[in-house]
Amino acid sequence: MRLAELSERSGVPAATIKYYLREQLLQPGRRVTATQAEYGEEHLRRLRLVRALIQIGRVPVATAREVLAAVQDETLDLDARLGTAMQALPAGPRPDQEDPAAEAAEREVAKLLAELDWRCDPRATPYRTLVAAVAALTRLDYPAGLAHLAPYARAAAQLAVDDLDMVQEFEGPMAQVEAAVALTVLYEPVLLSLRRLAQAQESGRRFAAAEDGAPRNCP
Amino acid sequence: MRLAELSERSGVPAATIKYYLREQLLQPGRRVTATQAEYGEEHLRRLRLVRALIQIGRVPVATAREVLAAVQDETLDLDARLGTAMQALPAGPRPDQEDPAAEAAEREVAKLLAELDWRCDPRATPYRTLVAAVAALTRLDYPAGLAHLAPYARAAAQLAVDDLDMVQEFEGPMAQVEAAVALTVLYEPVLLSLRRLAQAQESGRRFAAAEDGAPRNCP
DNA sequence: CCTTGTAAGATAGTGGCACTGTCCAATGGA
């Protein structure tokens, strides 16, 4: 199919597809003549993946390029590809060193992970993001101690099992690594949305007293 | 204290504080003379909250203004304030109507929420975001059916209980609404980070075979 | 009193990002 049809079928503006081609998020089509290229179903799928990562998963374009490059890097084995791809995923803000709240948060997080017997590199991106968030909560005198983090960690552990189960439904290194990336990123809004909906439910249950079950606070 | 000291103590550049004042994220200080203003501890706290929402919670500046305005709107009762504040929280992308995948996703989400007996307005922001994410997953042939969403919903329900427990540790409408907003937003990176760390653990457990417990894939 | 430094506020500018609009040569169907 031509670029115009690719655009039509994916709902992505042609100019945007050209941009993604330039940014190497999409492989160039098979050149038919000097001025025309042919795209296949795999281009369509890849385009949808790119769009989903960027729009749903809020992955920056440059990051998506790195991640996708790692996914299809045939020179690495599954482990290395998975590692590289996940490393490249978008990073949150990093904690300010030499900030007392950050140091306290660092210790608190280390304690939590030790208790759970999780072995992580403290320089890993999610680790840094976690420390930054705990530090911010602490500075505001909001609870973020072991007791408060533990339920979140338990939930995360449970979800990780489900995530990996989903990944293992796929076969072949490339499909699995792609699945790992896609499911990690695309289930994030699912999880956050469900949490907000659940909060609205719970808040309704606690504050609404009797009344009907009208969705007041559901944001 | 003067603006410069506020800047010093919070770590936020003075120019940025001026910007926040302009954007009404911060209340102006008490004017001492025509060219000087005095700020108190409550300004410092508010500034930290604003920074945390924006940098840790990735809340857009304009959104933060709306949310904080709702938090301290004394003319509304607790319910209305909570509803307004949570409504204003950042919205993810909305699903494309008249897209078959989105319609299917809509039905799937409705079925899930019916099964859980959650009553939500289908126009609510998190609901729309959820539908968009499920639609994207479906278009990519990634699993996002009832069976796959249910564990996420259960986890969300559990976390919502903990969230509301934390909120109820505070007293007074303003403190509770602020806590609801802050904890909702600031625990999001906590949850996502913990999920990624847990995935790395689980992935190590499944793929690393024997070996030591070195943190390979921990991104 | 005068100087020098700093404060607050207004306004314009910056840099990053994700596109988007315009132009051009080369086609390719009517």
Add this chain to the structure above:
DNA sequence: TCCATTGGACAGTGCCACTATCTTACAAGG
């Protein structure tokens, strides 16, 4: 033959979160 269309290059746009500059008004030391 002719003219709409295609792919590619490249400059421009719009938004956002700051940031730099400038002006006026004090404030404190000498």
